[in-house]
Each structure stands twice: as C-alpha cells, then as structure tokens.
Amino acid sequence: MARPSKPKLNTDVIAKAALTLVDKHGEFTLPQLAKALSVSASSLYNHVQGKDEIVELMRGRAMSAIELPQGESESWQQTVCLIATAYWNSYSKHPRLIPLLTSHTVRDRTTLRVYDALAEAFAQAGFGAAQRLQAITIVDSFVLGSALDAAAPQLVWEADDTSSQQFKEALDAGLPMEQRAEVTFTLGLDVILDGLSSIPRS
C-alpha cells in the first residue's frame, strides 16, 4: 500500500496550519509553521511573502463563513444584526486569533466585503462618512469582545465573602452556560443598534 502523500502546499493549507498554531499557542512563527507542515521555510516563501500575508489568509478564512444579506428588503438594523451575528459566530471559535488580527491592517478582500456591506447599511441609516466609520468600529469592538466572552470558562466570576450583595445576586441568577454568551451578545447588539438609531446624524 502506498504511503498517504503529503498534502500539496498552498495558501489554504498554510492558513489552516497557522490557525491551528494560533488556536493552541496564541501566536505562530514561520519556523514553527514550516515544522508543522513538514516543509522548509523557503517552501513557504514560494506561496506567501511573509507573516503579514499569513495573518490576512487566516482573517479571510475566519470571515469566509459570513454570508452577506442579499436583496434590499432588510432594514439597516437587520443587515447589521445579520452580519454581526455571523461575525461573532465565526470569531468565537478562534478567540486567540482576535488580538493577532486587530494588530494587523485589514487587507483581505473576503473581510473588506463585510465592511463594504456595513458601510452601505450605515449610509442607508443616514450616518455621514466619519460617523459611519465610528458606527462600524463600535459594532466591531462589541463583536470581538463578545466573541472572547463566548470562549470564557463555564465559571466566569467567582465571588468571595466580601463581594457585594448586588453582584452575588447577579451571579446566582445568571443564565445557564449554554445560552449565556449568545443571549447576552444578542441583547447587547440590540442595545447598540437601538442606541445608534437615536443619535443625531452628522
């Protein structure tokens, strides 16, 4: 029987292996990546220019699952809500990727198309150009923070004897684990969209 052949090196294989390293260690280096793929570093350079490009490939991989709403029937709130929820779903699976992505300039087209759609939705809402970028950033920050929350341990906080009554009550009344992060993200997104709906346009 022939040995299974080594998978052919391409940008998909590279991005997938880098994501596995980041999920595990929070970071990756090119030598580690070459080792994980059993190739030489120079083989990697036949496919990518360097680390920045690999970060963009990982970003594209995480963002590719987001289906943009089609058609024009949605309100801007529905459009933003659909995109943000898909975005949260995707990133909550890779919490350790988040700080790596936020520390690099977004250049990946699969990702930029999501921001194109958000900008269109906020323009439809009547936000001027500068305010549009702020609205995008606010939603973006909330999605990423909530994706980290979704990856939190079952016990997020452990109160002690000196904790306030108000905090202890809140912890005791908390939602069951399997719903907590998603229900809270959905409420928070509603709160943000409601808040954005009522700020004066400029």
Added chain:
Amino acid sequence: MARPSKPKLNTDVIAKAALTLVDKHGEFTLPQLAKALSVSASSLYNHVQGKDEIVELMRGRAMSAIELPQGESESWQQTVCLIATAYWNSYSKHPRLIPLLTSHTVRDRTTLRVYDALAEAFAQAGFGAAQRLQAITIVDSFVLGSALDAAAPQLVWEADDTSSQQFKEALDAGLPMEQRAEVTFTLGLDVILDGLSSIPRS
C-alpha cells in the same frame, strides 16, 4: 562597589515579569518565566501555586489602576462610564493580555471590587439580578473589544479598488489616529448606556 543585588522574588515581581512576556509573545509558560527572572521553577512555586494564580496576579495588576467613584452623588450612568473608561485605559496598554484573562475565571479581589461596583450601579438603575449580569457583560465585552481597537495599527483598514463608495468615504473621513480609538470608545459607551437606559427592566 557591590554588584546590584537581584530583586527579591515576590508576587509583584512575578506578575510584572509575566506581563512583560505576555505583552511580547501573547503567552507565557512557567519555565520561560523562571528563565526571565533568573530563578528556578521551584523558587516560583514558593510564591505561587501555578499558572492560574499568576494570571490572577496579572489581572490584579491591570485592574489596580482603576479608582472607583466615591460617594453617592453620581448617576448610575456616570458611575459605569467612569469605571469603564478607567478599565479601557488600563487594558488598551496590554491588548495581548486580554484573551488570556477572558479564558480564566475571575478570582482576583482587586478585580472583583470593580464588578461589585458595576453590579451596585446596575441595581441602582433598576436592573434585576439576571439582567444586571447581562448589563455587566455587555459593558465588559465592549471595553475589551475597544481596548483591542486602541492597540490597532495606524491604518486599520486598507480599501481596494472594489471597495464600496460608502466604505471608501468613511475611511477618508476617519479621525486622526491620536483621537480615533478614544473618541469612538466614548461614543460607543454613550450609545450602550443610552440603550441600556431604555430597555424594560426585569
């Protein structure tokens, strides 16, 4: 002249060294930490029980800069705003610490006192116990996501030829770098506090 003596090992020295490693590499191990401090791993264990405890020490270090509002004259919105802003200031200096902290149960007292105060503020706002925990989580997630945004590169997004007009306009109208993250965080926090003010209490 005597050689400068090695700093005495204690939990402060350990937390500071671990934070330096996390700021640089996004992670730390006990052997790395021992090496950075020029001590043996067993010396570390004379002061801490293990990695979980060191994570709590780093959390305490980051949260110790937060001064809680004193007195009772503030509105709940002012209280939450003051705490969240101090929290954002502190975490935006250590973006790579964020996913490490969110993946561990909060047990540090310096940190718990901040949640005690947030729970008191949201109780004052009329939120029931379960809703109080959701409000805390929503603010928490927004602060952490915005702290990552504050550590983003000068150029957050680079549009390409196929980018939407609405997105390109937004990028062109963006705030100057030195104000962008802070102004956007402040607006987002206002939007969230406004939104939370108007949801039905339960």
